[in-house]
Amino acid sequence: MPADLRPLADAIRVLSMDAVEQANSGHPGMPMGMADVATVLWTRFLKYDAARPDWADRDRFVLSAGHGSMLLYSLLHLTGFKAMTLEQIKAFRQLGSKTPGHPEYGHTPGVETTTGPLGQGLATAVGMAIAERHMAARFGADLVDHRTWVVAGDGCLMEGISHEAISLAGRLKLGRLTVLWDNNDITIDGHVGLSDATDQLARFKAAGWAVKAIDGHDYGQIRRALAWATKQDKPSLIACKTVIGKGSPTFEGTHDVHGKALGKDEVAATRKNLGWPHEAFLVPDEIYRPWRAAGRRGAKARKAWEAKLAGSPARAEFDRAVAGDLPRHAFERLDAFIAEAEAAKPAAATRQHSGAVLEKIFGEIPDLVGGSADLTGSNNTFVKNTAVLDAPDYAGRYVNYGVREFGMAAAMNGMALHGGVIPYGGTFLVFSDYARPALRLAALMGVRTIFVGTHDSIGLGEDGPTHQPVEHLASLRAMPNLNVFRPADAVETAECWKLALDARTTPSVMALSRQKVPAVRTTAAGENLSARGAYQLAAAGHPAKVTIFATGSEVGVALDARERLEAQGIGARVVSVPSFELFEAQPADYQALVIGETDVRVAVEAGVRQGWDRFIGSDGVFVGMSGFGASAPDKALYEHFGITGEAVAAAARAKL
Numbered sequence: 082m083p084a085d086l087r088p089l090a091d092a093i094r095v096l097s098m099d100a101v102e103q104a105n106s107g108h109p110g111m112p113m114g115m116a117d118v119a120t121v122l123w124t125r126f127l128k129y130d131a132a133r134p135d136w137a138d139r140d141r142f143v144l145s146a147g148h149g150s151m152l153l154y155s156l157l158h159l160t161g162f163k164a165m166t167l168e169q170i171k172a173f174r175q176l177g178s179k180t181p182g183h184p185e186y187g188h189t190p191g192v193e194t195t196t197g198p199l200g201q202g203l204a205t206a207v208g209m210a211i212a213e214r215h216m217a218a219r220f221g222a223d224l225v226d227h228r229t230w231v232v233a234g235d236g237c238l239m240e241g242i243s244h245e246a247i248s249l250a251g252r253l254k255l256g257r258l259t260v261l262w263d264n265n266d267i268t269i270d271g272h273v274g275l276s277d278a279t280d281q282l283a284r285f286k287a288a289g290w291a292v293k294a295i296d297g298h299d300y301g302q303i304r305r306a307l308a309w310a311t312k313q314d315k316p317s318l319i320a321c322k323t324v325i326g327k328g329s330p331t332f333e334g335t336h337d338v339h340g341k342a343l344g345k346d347e348v349a350a351t352r353k354n355l356g357w358p359h360e361a362f363l364v365p366d367e368i369y370r371p372w373r374a375a376g377r378r379g380a381k382a383r384k385a386w387e388a389k390l391a392g393s394p395a396r397a398e399f400d401r402a403v404a405g406d407l408p409r410h411a412f413e414r415l416d417a418f419i420a421e422a423e424a425a426k427p428a429a430a431t432r433q434h435s436g437a438v439l440e441k442i443f444g445e446i447p448d449l450v451g452g453s454a455d456l457t458g459s460n461n462t463f464v465k466n467t468a469v470l471d472a473p474d475y476a477g478r479y480v481n482y483g484v485r486e487f488g489m490a491a492a493m494n495g496m497a498l499h500g501g502v503i504p505y506g507g508t509f510l511v512f513s514d515y516a517r518p519a520l521r522l523a524a525l526m527g528v529r530t531i532f533v534g535t536h537d538s539i540g541l542g543e544d545g546p547t548h549q550p551v552e553h554l555a556s557l558r559a560m561p562n563l564n565v566f567r568p569a570d571a572v573e574t575a576e577c578w579k580l581a582l583d584a585r586t587t588p589s590v591m592a593l594s595r596q597k598v599p600a601v602r603t604t605a606a607g608e609n610l611s612a613r614g615a616y617q618l619a620a621a622g623h624p625a626k627v628t629i630f631a632t633g634s635e636v637g638v639a640l641d642a643r644e645r646l647e648a649q650g651i652g653a654r655v656v657s658v659p660s661f662e663l664f665e666a667q668p669a670d671y672q673a674l675v676i677g678e679t680d681v682r683v684a685v686e687a688g689v690r691q692g693w694d695r696f697i698g699s700d701g702v703f704v705g706m707s708g709f710g711a712s713a714p715d716k717a718l719y720e721h722f723g724i725t726g727e728a729v730a731a732a733a734r735a736k737l
């Protein structure tokens with residue numbers, strides 16, 4: 082290995098240091114420490130073409146240690162990604178730049194996933210590696226044949242999510258996944274030993290990984306280790322012993338260089354120490370040249386791949402899947418299902434309806450890959466006769482995620498980001514808390530992942546308050562760009578699944594009941610009413626005095642209350658609200674029409690009130706939960722907590 086990589090790596094060090102200095106904010110230590118490893122990877126191993134950041138068969142590079150964003154931005158700039166100009170490097174961390182504090186997917190070409198919340202990049206990369214294997218099995222190695230590389234720090238490996246991610250990757254034998262651990266013994270507070278004494282090599286090995294330790298500043302060792310990684314049939318970990326802030330004479334090897342500008346004097350001293358005579362942000366041509374050549378290294382392979390795709394009989398299907406378009410007939414069988422349900426009026430749990438919906442679309446949408454965090458039977462996520470996605474034949478379409486909610490949700494993000502796959506995965510809604518950080522990144526990135534949350538209220542019964550969501554609907558609704566669906570019956574469940582699949586840049590949560598609920602949509606509407614977010618399900622018989630809003634399993638309760646009120650001559654209308662978010666997207670006049678102007682407005686939902694004042698006003702009546710649930714049969718709980726048609730009618734009458 083020629084020693085001439087050193088100035089190339091120093092270009093990363095200096096650009097990173099200069100950008101952080103200019104912004105007077107950021108993290109120079111990690112990019113300076115990992116510059117050597119990254120240089121070998123990006124000049125010799127990584128398969129990419131800087132001219133085509135969206136080449137479908139490129140290797141994926143994930144900077145899990147997202148605070149080291151200047152490492153990635155430097156690489157993108159030096160290798161010639163068009164969007165990453167020197168001006169962008171100079172505008173590091175400034176409003177509107179392509180160089181935000183942490184890498185943001187969709188914002189900067191070449192950034193494969195948003196990172197910063199430590200550990201999650203690694204878990205997302207596992208999903209990318211799963212998608213790669215699956216797509217390779219589906220379309221053949223001619224079209225899909227790439228690797229996933231992750232740079233992770235001590236923090237990523239300390240986070241609990243790393244455990245879920247590495248054990249899942251090990252079990253699935255994701256041999257094309259390599260983690261480059263920035264083993265610098267430093268985190269923000271000081272030496273890693275302050276808080277951790279884990280033998281990481283032993284930990285990864287125990288999870289089924291191939292492991293190796295190297296000096297992360299020795300180009301020969303780096304090259305040999307990367308070559309070794311490409312030959313493993315297990316996922317591989319390379320522990321790269323590095324010096325944080327390498328090159329800074331005063332701060333290298335200390336936590337002082339983790340996350341702040343070096344200061345003018347130290348920047349000058351570092352330049353001198355590195356033998357880098359050039360002024361700030363100046364990279365000489367003789368260093369740009371080999372970097373740009375590295376950025377073009379993959380062009381030939383990319384063109385050859387494009388030719389293969391052009392000649393492939395699978396081309397149209399491959400392009401469609403990667404673009405994320407649904408097949409033309411995606412919903413044909415589902416539409417028939419809706420018509421049948423309107424006629425047959427099936428009473429069942431909405432999780433069962435969801436399972437029935439999946440039966441109708443799974444065959445029509447080959448991009449769907451399902452799974453569950455060990456609650457397959459409860460979540461109704463498994464479609465009969467589906468093969469399991471597993472080594473050595475990854476063509477299956479169901480992932481046994483194991484008891485790993487966060488790992489599952491992060492992997493789903495990675496699958497969606499990779500492209501060609503539409504992931505859905507289930508657990509109990511209450512455990513959305515365990516997956517929440519990944520839901521948040523899905524929403525922030527704008528990816529289509531579908532999170533199936535069954536057992537969505539006290540209606541799950543005997544498992545008790547640990548398992549009964551109370552605040553979850555409200556808290557999930559608080560998240561921007563997340564559609565929370567709570568369908569009431571078979572028809573709404575089918576409608577909401579269609580909406581989730583059509584939402585290309587918004588993740589969805591399907592809140593589904595464990596318990597049986599009545600059919601409420603019993604006449605053909607001729608349109609997807611759930612798409613409105615809220616709609617009048619039942620008009621008042623008598624002049625309308627009361628409006629009752631409800632979602633999911635409580636829509637039946639609302640209809641019962643309406644009957645009781647009407648029987649007493651009190652006009653009551655019922656509005657079903659399958660999605661707050663889609664309702665907010667409706668025109669103001671539609672919203673006003675649906676909310677109406679009756680004297681009394683009541684909302685019923687087996688969760689907390691937060692958010693409902695939007696519909697009922699601060700003087701409205703809310704029938705729901707104000708604390709945790711209890712362990713008992715579901716009917717007893719609804720009685721106990723007063724969420725019944727009788728109670729709703731009484732509350733409305735009292736208010737009149």
Ligand SMILES: Cc1ncc(C[n+]2csc(CCOP(=O)(O)OP(=O)(O)O)c2C)c(N)n1
Binds near residue numbers: 110111146148197199
């Ligand atoms: C989930 C999460 N918790 C905390 C942080 C804040 N944070 C950013 S970097 C860091 C220390 C990371 O240490 P390491 O990965 O070793 O990075 P290094 O200091 O070596 O660059 C912390 C705690 C974060 N970004 N994400």
Ligand SMILES: [Mg+2]
Binds near residue numbers: 235263267
């Ligand atoms: Mg560290």
